[in-house]
Amino acid sequence: MKDSLIIFDTTLRDGEQSPGASMTRDEKMRIARQLEKLRVDVIEAGFPASSNGDFLAVQAIANSIKDSTVCGLSRANEKDIRRAGDALKAAKSARIHTFIAASPIHMEMKLRMSPDQVLEQAVQAIAWAREYTDNIEFSPEDAGRSEPDFLCRLIEAVIKAGATTINVPDTVGYTMPWQFGALIRSLRERIPNSDKVIWSVHCHNDLGLAVANSLCAVANGARQVECTINGLGERAGNASLEEIVMAVRTRQDVFDCETRIDATQIVPASKLVSGITGFPVQPNKAIVGANAFAHESGIHQDGVLKHRETYEIMRAEDVGWGANSIKLGKLSGRNAFKTRLQELGIELASEEALNHAFAKFKELADKKRDIFDEDLQALVSDEALTPELEHYKLVSLKTVSETGETPFARVTLAAGHQEQIVETTGDGPVDATFKGLEQIAGSGAKLVLYSVNNITSGTDSQGEVTVRLEHDGRIVNGLGADTDIIVASAKAYVNALNKLHSKRERLNPQMEGA
Secondary structure, three states, X not given: OOEEOEEEEOOXXXXXXXXXXXXXXXXXXXXXXXXXXXXXXXXXXXXXXXXXXXXXXXXXXXHHOOOOEEEEEEEOOHHHHHHHHHHOOOOOOEEEEEEEEOOHHHHHHHHOOOHHHHHHHHHHHHHHHOOOOOOEEEEEEOHHHOOHHHHHHHHHHHHXXXXXXXXXXXXXXXXXXXXXXXXXXXXXXXXXXXXXXXXXXXXXXXXXXXXXXXXXXXXXXOOEEXXXXXXXXXXXXXXXXXXXXXXXXXXXXXXXXXXXXXXHHHHHHHHHHHHHHOOOOOOOOOOOOOOOOOOOOHHHHHHXXXXXHHOOOOOHHHXXXXXXXXXXXXXXXXXXXXXXXXXXXXXXXXXXXXHXXXXXXHHHXXXXXXXXXXXXXXXXXXXXXXXXXXXXXXXXXXXEOOOOOOOEEEEEEEEOOEEEEEEEEOOOHHHHHHHHHHHHHOOOOEEEEEEEEEOOOOOOOOEEEEEEEEEOOEEEEEEEEEOOHHHHHHHHHHHHHHXXXXXXXXXXXXXXXX
């Protein structure tokens, strides 16, 4: 019988530390429900001590999720651990994940602590955590650059103190796969009580090796992998959940373990996270990219037609591609719309939000004959579903673009209760539109990213636009969708302006973790 490989998803914690990827509590809850549907073993819901908003988000997820363990991260100090324990009280299955730096550079330059002080603090942290749960994970931060002898001493001590999972992080993505695999094997062989715990890894992608390092660790005895949907995470991101899961599933001849993941929920999870965070998935991304199962070469096409496995090692439908069939159209009623949203794991905050969403659905159905699940995901990601929280609202937009003439935009934007109209020119209709919006808003923000993707195929597909704005060190992503790409661009810019203006606490603590 094969071992179980535990999938620990940290999209809601480490993934959210990507600049601009901050989420509201409701957004975190939507993702948590999809992760539960995906059958993720452990959901790291956040860092409760980092902010009151993050505490409430972890608490809400702990109250709602029943089929996955809910985990809260904490530094190895009493305040953090008690905050995590309080947030997780109502969880059916709870875990506290505590960490402290273990590499010489981190201990000396960041903590200002000696190795003995770090060891003592780590053991004390486990004791505090045990007051709340027996499910305790410990991470020696920056393990990839730690001294092996000290690492062995530290881990042996925390296992003795009661840690049940030991997570070895490659915090800065520094190690090579063969080195990381050897490290896991060495720790398991050298530490006397290593058989008392589950060994876990958390790899960053700074050198593009997060998945490779994680898989080498699994081959050397790790039985938990910490990962994120779409590989989201700070800097270059984390190990990609979908790549880990499908590598283990596809190469059962290599890996003596298996996951419990429902792989058909991978693509829906990817689209949900992308829509909420505003981080588009690159077309050639493994598993979840739009081109992941596309074949352009005539030789490849011929081979696939004759026998699929000539060029495909997985079936697209096994990971959720093609599963979202046409469900709704312009004749669909409100109940059918609400039911389909529920099937997709989307629960709107109020009856008013549902009515607003249904009105937008009807508008879309008038422009587009067939409504796909991807269209619905884009529709409910629109900030306009919570109109009471909007400061800026796009009232109308007129653009003119003609060969040999300077593009022109006439923008009507409501700011608070006052509508303003401006006329601007630019290098193109989108540039002119953005200049008009900024002229009214006066945010002083810098546009650092403009990205366009189609949501479904066909010329009537909605275009999905991501706009990233930066102001005084704060970064936000705006998302907009429409069958008219210029309107989608305007919606995305307004969405970003509302996030900059919003008084809501968006849950992005940007705190260092494993």
